[in-house]
Amino acid sequence: MTRYVLRRIAHAALLLTGVSLLTFLFTALTPGKYFDEMKLNPQIAPGTIAALRAQYGVDQPLPARYARWVSGLLRGELGYSFAYGAPVGPLVGVRARNTLLLTAVAMLLAWGIALPLGIWSAEREDRWPDHLLTAATGALLIVPDLVLALGLLLFAVRSGWFPTGGMAAVGAESLAWAARGRDYALHLALPVAALVLSTLPMLVRHVRAAFLDVLDSSYLRAARGHGISRRRLLYHHALRAAANPLLSLAGFSLGTLLSGSLIIEVVMSWPGLGPLLLEAILARDLYVVIAGVLLSTVFLAGGNLVADLLLYWADPRIRAERAGT
Amino acid sequence: MAPLLSVESLVMRYAARGPGGSRAAVAALDEVSFSVAAGATLALAGASGSGKSTLAMCLACLERPTGGRILLEGRDLTALGESELRAVRPEIQLVFQDPSGSLNPRLTALEIVTEPFLIQGRYTTVEHVERARGLFERVGLSFRAASRRVAEFSGGQRQRLAIARALALEPRLLILDEALSALDASVQAQIANLLLKLRECAGLTCVFITHDLAMAARVADDVAILERGRIVERGSPDEVLRRPGHAATRALIAATPPWNARPQGQAGR
């Protein structure tokens, strides 16, 4: 088991290296020097630019720059933000934590709803509740997440029940923890709702499809013949059998969730990586962009790793396959 | 008379993972040697895993052997480059076991049979149709079926189509890789008779690969038994069936369906 874990971690590390290289290569795409464009920005003093050019070895060839950046990375430095005039690390760290919070809550909620709903629908295949659910998911599927976010924002503005942006009200730290929790929850509610609604239809349909496949299999029918209770059948046997496609789906849905969070954060003013990335792009803040992209990839790779490990634990076939090597 | 086909010490090794993680080389063909006279039919019989299909692929020049030589009328095929081989390919043709897999389901029967002409760049389009008509006739298919697709043919008809295609370039050597095994028993007999007829008319040399000894005895002049990549026995069908020398032969005889077995004395020509 440990060998498998180590191998997957090594794989993820390799992947991240590749991604960082890829992102860094994108900087070589700039027609005309990137820093030249920065010179046009009145907020940045020419002295700063010269210092940064020297520090980041901009005039050096690409491999040297990459090497410098990686060595800095290993020391814990993520670069320097030109727009904020501060190291990138702490800047991105807070935002990343907020994005992670949003995404994790949305993921748990979405799966928490999709699993029972999908199973419920699969059990009633071809009967009207199933058709109703398919129609409902279809209707939701058609609404792009941008429109969903805008709609929820409008709802927040008009109803006044929810705050229209930010993570906490001003002065929230001074509240008692119950009130503070409630404040956080209110702020979290709509962005999470937007994310959940955008991924729910896909999840429900896939869970339903996976369970339809599994429920049909002969060994489950045999188990039912043995008199195993419906609940145990569903949540123990069927779930384990469906684990393979569902866990792959989990990894995939994390990617969709992260992408979706980018736009939803911007629209609903949630202080995560999304708005930061956008600002950085518009301000030509090179290292913030790279750090933001890398962090999102770390989250995705991490999520996939967890899914892989869960799959390894859940699916004995994979263990057997590995044992032969 | 010099043999048409001469196989010398053919070896085919694959790198494979053995149990326990060792990388052992598996020899699918282990020094196989035989020859076939022009106009004769050699049956190569063996159980599954004996190396039959690998041999078929090597003979048809679809895979390169690890070692040994394949000589067609004295010419070493294994020494030829791909472009030289292209000129020789019309001489050797292969009929596959499963006609559903060896015929492209999207093409019509006419397109399938004329494909060899297209690839080799022979004849005009009008001639294609005429020649196709002739080929259909030879294998006993109605030319009206020419515009139909594979799905509309029965198993036996599909195999006839595959044979027609194989004959398109007028090969000297025809290799049949379990060509009858996927067919029903009654259909097998029909196709076997077709093969015998074609052999007589066209003077084809055939290598008939199978696991069914009785069928081998029916169509072949000579039988060779293949076991684990080696030829373990060789002789006329009569000899091999009546006086099997090797354990593998006996196993094959035992495995032959009783309704296929012919009374002795009616094997071969």
Added chain:
Amino acid sequence: MKLPRNLWAWIVALAAMHAVIACAGFLAPYDPAEQDREHPYAPPTTIHFRDARGDFQMRPFVHPLRREADSFGQYTEDTAAAIPLRFSVAGARYRLLGVVPSRLHLFGAAGARVALLGTDGFGRDQFSRLLWGGQISLLAGLAATALTLAFGLLIGAAAGFRGGWTDEILMRLAELFLALPWLYLLFALRAFLPLTVSPLEAFFLVVGVIGVVGWARPARLVRGVVLSAKERDYVRAARGFGASGGYILRRHILPQTASVLLTQAAILAPQYVLAEVTLSFLGLGVPEPAPSWGNLLANLQQYSVLTSYWWMSLPALALTPFFLGYLGLASALQRWADPSKMEASNLGTRW
């Protein structure tokens, strides 16, 4: 061509919707850049059928809008003047389908602005901008889809057919591209390209960026098809006749990729249109004054617009029928290509 009825239904529906957008010049009463500073944020024009005396009029008419004194965005109808709506009128110049110059518009009213969906802050007719913006957004999405599929086909076929190192390297590269959340990858690529560009340059930039990032998934699918097709006996038979790799790819293998490519096209097209809309919404795509559904929606980022001018939200609805059409098409295509199983895995993927 023999196709099932429901597939035809979706194709026709989508074609009709695209045709409407393609004829934007004719259907839109005004040029999308035409400003009317006298009437910013005017609500949608009411079309009247009953005149002041309550009689029904065959020809619908509109009242010109008059701005209320000392107000912004408050209008009343000048009921004294009743301006008839005419059809097949001559108006602003445009090029139909980008080629044929014309001045003919479906409808118009001389002396009053007929703003079916209201106007924006510059008094530009939102209806016209919606139609013209649709051209840009849809074209960008479709062009990007074509680009992605072209890359996917090329790379997938190369990897699947040649195998060995080519396959290893290309698939590892695909893995890299798939390791990034798609929108982040898109933004990263966009980030390092120039920001202030002309609308035309921006259009090609957007198409290029969107088209380049998504090749990995189609490439894998194509590779799968090529790998399994390569092993077929009829490919072996063709080799046995001396066929070259090129011939085999062309005749036997690539036709098999058609259904995968078509289905992917139906799945990716709406996603890519949405990607253009998102980029333009955030100011990274097609810039003003060129209309795009994205920059039409961008107005909603202003609080006042979001709350006071409800008609500015209407462009959001434009995407919905197209999404519905493409979703239906994708389902129908999948069912047609492989009636035995419902490939749920492709249904409903957004990013």
